[in-house]
Amino acid sequence: MTGKAFQDYYPDEFAHCYGCGRLNKEGLQIKSYWDGEESVCVYNPKPFYTGGFPGYFYGGLISSLIDCHSAATASAAKLRAEGFSLGDKPLSRFVTASLKIDFLKPTPMGTAIELRGRALEIKGRKIIVSTTLSSEGEIRAKGEAVMVQLPEN
Amino acid sequence: MTGKAFQDYYPDEFAHCYGCGRLNKEGLQIKSYWDGEESVCVYNPKPFYTGGFPGYFYGGLISSLIDCHSAATASAAKLRAEGFSLGDKPLSRFVTASLKIDFLKPTPMGTAIELRGRALEIKGRKIIVSTTLSSEGEIRAKGEAVMVQLPEN
Numbered sequence: 001m002t003g004k005a006f007q008d009y010y011p012d013e014f015a016h017c018y019g020c021g022r023l024n025k026e027g028l029q030i031k032s033y034w035d036g037e038e039s040v041c042v043y044n045p046k047p048f049y050t051g052g053f054p055g056y057f058y059g060g061l062i063s064s065l066i067d068c069h070s071a072a073t074a075s076a077a078k079l080r081a082e083g084f085s086l087g088d089k090p091l092s093r094f095v096t097a098s099l100k101i102d103f104l105k106p107t108p109m110g111t112a113i114e115l116r117g118r119a120l121e122i123k124g125r126k127i128i129v130s131t132t133l134s135s136e137g138e139i140r141a142k143g144e145a146v147m148v149q150l151p152e153n
Numbered sequence: 154m155t156g157k158a159f160q161d162y163y164p165d166e167f168a169h170c171y172g173c174g175r176l177n178k179e180g181l182q183i184k185s186y187w188d189g190e191e192s193v194c195v196y197n198p199k200p201f202y203t204g205g206f207p208g209y210f211y212g213g214l215i216s217s218l219i220d221c222h223s224a225a226t227a228s229a230a231k232l233r234a235e236g237f238s239l240g241d242k243p244l245s246r247f248v249t250a251s252l253k254i255d256f257l258k259p260t261p262m263g264t265a266i267e268l269r270g271r272a273l274e275i276k277g278r279k280i281i282v283s284t285t286l287s288s289e290g291e292i293r294a295k296g297e298a299v300m301v302q303l304p305e306n
Binding site: 020 | 174217
């Protein structure tokens with residue numbers, strides 16, 4: 001994936017997130033893009049984001065990636081549902097109301113993971129996003145996030 | 154809280170987690186202790202673990218803290234249920250099968266949060282842990298984790 005990502009369209013004052021903010025120099029700076037109806041993010045973490053056992057992701061990183069990718073998916077899906085394209089206007093800001101993660105199998109370090117998200121339901125200010133985290137051809141974790149749009153300033 | 158924490162009793166080969174591993178020099182290194190039937194962890198993150206808006210925790214950090222504290226609570230609760238005290242033997246290792254977080258209100262940076270966990274159910278190798286994350290006297294997030302004990306080597 002190349003070009004500008006969903007997160008590149010966040011307003012500056014909302015771009016400081018450790019997980020996805022382009023203005024957070026210490027952070028993960030994940031980037032999400034459309035692939036048809038799905039949102040995609042590819043990410044390969046630094047080696048110290050390991051779990052209890054060296055060589056595997058720690059659970060909090062998996063939750064963080066799914067959470068931030070879900071927020072971006074909600075923002076982009078809302079824009080699309082309103083008939084706009086990326087860049088037409090700043091993305092709406094969504095925050096997480098709830099997040100459920102199922103950890104299906106360990107996620108090895110040293111190889112990129114792929115997140116794939118989908119907006120299951122768009123109802124007013126609320127969007128439910130379903131996401132899978134895969135690597136080496138296997139789904140390692142699944143997430144469902146309830147995202148809520150913040151009022152515009 | 155002083156003295157040795159739950160995480161200080163993890164076996165070395167399981168002590169590399171970015172969230173709670175005492176051997177992960179880059180990580181959060183959270184510390185959990187008993188307070189009666191509840192497990193407690195106090196934590197004040199570095200300023201760059203901010204959410205989209207500067208000044209508030211990012212959601213992934215909240216998930217990470219609850220996840221790691223839940224794993225520690227499960228390990229310590231299992232030991233206690235078997236009639237042992239901390240230090241009698243190495244803690245069992247638990248991994249997260251599922252994690253549900255409800256984000257109730259924003260969590261401000263610059264002030265310590267307190268996690269309080271409780272083992273709701275201990276059934277064989279499975280322990281359900283309920284956790285609250287509070288600061289400034291208010292519960293900011295709640296979590297429920299299903300933790301599964303790994304087989305001993």
